[in-house]
Amino acid sequence: xxxxxxxxxxxxxxxxxxxxxxxxxxxxxxxxxxxxxxxxxxxxxxxxxxxxxxxxxxxxxxxxxxxxxxxxxxxxxxxxxxxxxxxxxxxxxxxxxxxxxxxxxxxxxxxxxxxxxxxxxxxxxxxxxxxxxxxxxxxxxxxxxxxxxxxxxxxxxxxxxxxxxxxxxxxxxxxxxxxxxxxxxxxxxxxxxxxxxxxxxxxxxxxxxxxxxxxxxxxxxxxxxxxxxxxxxxxxxxxxxxxxxxxxxxxxxxxxxxxxxxxxxxxxxxxxxxxxxxxxxxxxxxxxxxxxxxxxxxxxxxxxxxxxxxxxxxxxxxxxxxxxxxxxxxxxxxxxxxxxxxxxxxxxxxxxxxx
Amino acid sequence: xxxxxxxxxxxxxxxxxxxxxxxxxxxxxxxxxxxxxxxxxxxxxxxxxxxxxxxxxxxxxxxxxxxxxxxxxxxxxxxxxxxxxxxxxxxxxxxxxxxxxxxxxxxxxxxxxxxxxxxxxxxxxxxxxxxxxxxxxxxxxxxxxxxxxxxxxxxxxxxxxxxxxxxxxxxxxxxxxxxxxxxxxxxxxxxxxxxxxxxxxxxxxxxxxxxxxxxxxxxxxxxxxxxxxxxxxxxxxxxxxxxxxxxxxxxxxxxxxxxxxxxxxxxxxxxxxxxxxxxxxxxxxxxxxxxxxxxxxxxxxxxxxxxxxxxxxxxxxxxxxxxxxxxxxxxxxxxxxxxxxxxxxxxxxxxxxxxxxxxxxxxxxxxxxxxxxxxxxxxxxxxxxxxxxxxxxxxxxxxxxxxxxxxxxxxxxxxxxxxxxxxxxxxxxxxxxxxxxxxxxxxxxxxxxxxxxxxxxxxxxxxxxxxxxxxxxxxxxxxxxxxxxxxxxxxxxxxxxxxxxxxxxxxxxxxxx
Numbered sequence: 001x002x003x004x005x006x007x008x009x010x011x012x013x014x015x016x017x018x019x020x021x022x023x024x025x026x027x028x029x030x031x032x033x034x035x036x037x038x039x040x041x042x043x044x045x046x047x048x049x050x051x052x053x054x055x056x057x058x059x060x061x062x063x064x065x066x067x068x069x070x071x072x073x074x075x076x077x078x079x080x081x082x083x084x085x086x087x088x089x090x091x092x093x094x095x096x097x098x099x100x101x102x103x104x105x106x107x108x109x110x111x112x113x114x115x116x117x118x119x120x121x122x123x124x125x126x127x128x129x130x131x132x133x134x135x136x137x138x139x140x141x142x143x144x145x146x147x148x149x150x151x152x153x154x155x156x157x158x159x160x161x162x163x164x165x166x167x168x169x170x171x172x173x174x175x176x177x178x179x180x181x182x183x184x185x186x187x188x189x190x191x192x193x194x195x196x197x198x199x200x201x202x203x204x205x206x207x208x209x210x211x212x213x214x215x216x217x218x219x220x221x222x223x224x225x226x227x228x229x230x231x232x233x234x235x236x237x238x239x240x241x242x243x244x245x246x247x248x249x250x251x252x253x254x255x256x257x258x259x260x261x262x263x264x265x266x267x268x269x270x271x272x273x274x275x276x277x278x279x280x281x282x283x284x285x286x287x288x289x290x291x292x293x294x295x296x297x298x299x300x301x302x303x304x305x306x307x308x309x310x311x312x313x314x315x316x317x318x319x320x321x322x323x324x325x326x327x328x329x330x331x332x333x334x335x336x337x338x339x340x341x342x343x344x345x346x347x348x349x350x351x352x353x354x355x
Numbered sequence: 356x357x358x359x360x361x362x363x364x365x366x367x368x369x370x371x372x373x374x375x376x377x378x379x380x381x382x383x384x385x386x387x388x389x390x391x392x393x394x395x396x397x398x399x400x401x402x403x404x405x406x407x408x409x410x411x412x413x414x415x416x417x418x419x420x421x422x423x424x425x426x427x428x429x430x431x432x433x434x435x436x437x438x439x440x441x442x443x444x445x446x447x448x449x450x451x452x453x454x455x456x457x458x459x460x461x462x463x464x465x466x467x468x469x470x471x472x473x474x475x476x477x478x479x480x481x482x483x484x485x486x487x488x489x490x491x492x493x494x495x496x497x498x499x500x501x502x503x504x505x506x507x508x509x510x511x512x513x514x515x516x517x518x519x520x521x522x523x524x525x526x527x528x529x530x531x532x533x534x535x536x537x538x539x540x541x542x543x544x545x546x547x548x549x550x551x552x553x554x555x556x557x558x559x560x561x562x563x564x565x566x567x568x569x570x571x572x573x574x575x576x577x578x579x580x581x582x583x584x585x586x587x588x589x590x591x592x593x594x595x596x597x598x599x600x601x602x603x604x605x606x607x608x609x610x611x612x613x614x615x616x617x618x619x620x621x622x623x624x625x626x627x628x629x630x631x632x633x634x635x636x637x638x639x640x641x642x643x644x645x646x647x648x649x650x651x652x653x654x655x656x657x658x659x660x661x662x663x664x665x666x667x668x669x670x671x672x673x674x675x676x677x678x679x680x681x682x683x684x685x686x687x688x689x690x691x692x693x694x695x696x697x698x699x700x701x702x703x704x705x706x707x708x709x710x711x712x713x714x715x716x717x718x719x720x721x722x723x724x725x726x727x728x729x730x731x732x733x734x735x736x737x738x739x740x741x742x743x744x745x746x747x748x749x750x751x752x753x754x755x756x757x758x759x760x761x762x763x764x765x766x767x768x769x770x771x772x773x774x775x776x777x778x779x780x781x782x783x784x785x786x787x788x789x790x791x792x793x794x795x796x797x798x799x800x801x802x803x804x805x806x807x808x809x810x811x812x813x814x815x816x817x818x819x820x821x822x823x824x825x826x827x828x829x830x831x832x833x834x835x836x837x838x839x840x841x842x843x844x845x846x847x848x849x850x851x852x853x854x855x856x857x858x859x860x861x862x863x864x865x866x867x868x
Binding site for chain 2: 342
């Protein structure tokens, strides 16, 4: 690892620490029992098997959407439709589980596959709009999420709704549920699928021809074009692959033991979280599980803290916000980085002088 | 002593040591040359003086007082003005508006007092004997005048010390002479001028003293009248420069590219190329000289497929490329060294390896249908780094961390490693150190000798002269001249063609039927 990469790593850890520190200070201001709150936040997730399980299971959707966003952002396609793709994936999975009546084993496979297709088609819409009409994918994908939300809500209410419970579908049949891996927790098969997808994302981006095209385009579109790379293809493929992963993520989450019905009538926010994951993972899908673990730990801790003390859950939003600001702020610690580089340069000057 | 810069050290954030213990002293009322090859650190030293870069070490003493220059605004307030190599003017505004921009005389404290602006601009132009119509729009005036506007801009802001960064690079020989007259007048009126250049004859002509720089270090300050051009060039490059390559006579073969009746308009509808036709044969270097902006970029973009909206036709090896994609054109074995290496020649945040294969990763040798053959690519990267003398730690180093010369070598390695039959080299050695430049030029000659057809566009007349087998001058989208015997043209004459003062009615050796 060269010194620049080492520095980036240091900066990341430092940002996280500063963010936590600021959050702690805020807790001291707002809480009557700040020490208890902070201790609960940090140690809460380790207190029981169930809460440790909570950390792991809430990693799963984060890994999916994080990987999807890593792929799109690597190609510099700032598509935020992961949110809607995830939502749609959940609805498609629920529809397959409820309507097709497939046997165990086959049911989740079909559900996940169709959700993947739905995600791809959905995330391709901003891409096609960019190609055909030159509309920025950032804006179109942001707005299209609401279409996904209300379309899914409409379909839920008209085709899947269980009148006895209100705004939720009928109970999903046991054939469609993903098996639990560890007894006493909700840790399910989806975790393994998520890890496979993260590895797939890494291989796709760093080992395949298409991934290379994506990254070249993402780093310098002029250079990619000059090199003969088909930019239109990159725009479309990157966003479709991102959509596939978002769709799978939504379906896996819905078919997990956590949910017994499709009851998503507002956006869940995993698409937004994905941007945090992608930033922490430096756009490399291989690091998304680590980033997801961190975020899941922080959130589980915060929800335990909110349950037992007077500090609200939203405090972690502040922490997250500060982390993102510091990580993406290129000038943060740049003076220190410059001194480090200057020191190395001087050292190598001396070496040359001796030689 | 107006200004002293003592022991300046500047290290860029990519680790390049641009200035290493450099000192320079300026006397009042002198024209002081700052001499050195591209990449020697002249511009960096001046950026430190003008407050664009902050030095890592060293002090600046202005009029006997140690001072820190924090920003260009600060520099201007302290009486330092800079004319950049690339003009910083707003083309759609008038000369007067450009001169007052940022320091506008105000009416009622809020509105621009335009009449006063015009009269003040006229006044200052008159004071320094600049013959300029201050009401003309900047986009409509020639380059030479634009430069005068830049100088006036600095003078209007009260500059006593004027930094001119390669002022003659974009000028024709005639415009250069005119500039010199003006500079001498300025000197006589008590201004101090720093004249950055690597053209020895110009320095001899106009400068009083010269500070010579080589690879980030100062090689000393000399009275220009006491030092010979040979001595200056030796100090500058560290050895005697060979300006002429001992190249074999060219042995042109079959025509590999035919351009017929090419016309190009830019986005604003301005005609950039007008009815241009020429042939290019294997085994020859066709040099294209000309003042920048006379259609060279448009020509290259059309040939390489970057610009698809042209009239006329371009054939590469008998293929009409009108409908061909960039990839298809590259597959006809065409290599392209782009004009601006950072905009389109590389991805600075990707590593050397990733930058070496962007034009050939689909080759069976480097990838299957889906997967890249990582091991083979790594081996080949190592070979290319050795073969093209790229100075780096490993192929995992980001290209953006390399020096300009080494980035250019990476680009050249990539474009040449496909064994192209046609090479389009647009400013291949711009901003590159002497060693790298010479290396690239030798490579170009090697390819020519192997039968490759080469188009060389360069602002470096020396380079065009020493490499070209045929030399065309582009003026306003046409060839104003075509010389089949390069040795028979003088620089002076070339300048007249570049300016459009001369024009060959009948041109020989343009098309081979």
